[in-house]
Amino acid sequence: MKSRHWLRTIDVARRSGYSVQQVRDLERDGVLPPVTRTASGYRAYDEVHVRSALAYRALASGTGPVEAKRIMRAAHASPSEPLALLDAAHARLHTERLHVARARTAAETIAAEPLEDVRPSDSMGVSELADALGVRPSTLRHWDAEGLVVPHRVAGTRRYAPDDVRAARIVHQLREAGYRISRLRALMPDLRAARRWDEVTAALAARDASIDARSSALLRAAAELAPLLAPHA
Secondary structure, eight states: HHHOOOOOOHHHHHHTTTOOHHHHHHHHHHHHHHOEEEESSSSEHHHHHHHHHHHHHHHHHHOOHHHHHHHHHHTTTTTTHHHHHHHHHHHHHHHHHHHHHHHHHHHHHHHHHHOOOOOOOOOHHHHHHHHHHHHOOHHHHHHTTTTSSEEEEEEEEEEEEEHHHHHHHHHHHHHTTTHHHHHHHHHHHHHHHOHHHHHHHHHHHHHHHHHHEEEEHHHHHHHHHHHHHHOOO
């Protein structure tokens, strides 16, 4: 009978783009399926291990290394769990894409809103503004502490003037789109003055590109995973 052609650790490393030590680490972490040993004790890999390494590389780009390892371990056990995890990963990207699109539309709308003829009665309390934005009052207090949206104090009570409400809407939409507090802290003074909107537009475009890249990585991972799941199916 013809003997099986085994791959060495260096072969898997070269074909998957990892180092020899990284291949051994992936085996240890369960990303690669159990490895056969030769009579002399050497690791003997095959195409399944190469595909597993390539699938993990793509998954790590699409979901991050922690979730990628979880998916790969599941792929070596059954076909249903990794498929569900991939569906969830795509759903998260879809939600993120919607947030970015909503932030772009909202930012454009908010930037174009005039702040003329405002009245003191148009101001809002913490609970009112939290309800209007769909956030918790503690979120507004956190933005206050971070200097993002600082309300006026009336008899010791926080009151948000119309321009504060506008700023809170901007912060809310950009937080939904993934902006970090530290970045917003530097950006908000200019955004309140309706400057640097080109930077916001560029940042949201970069977020879109990142989502596209991660979605493409998940597609590549699925192509490598499909043959691995077929035996279980």
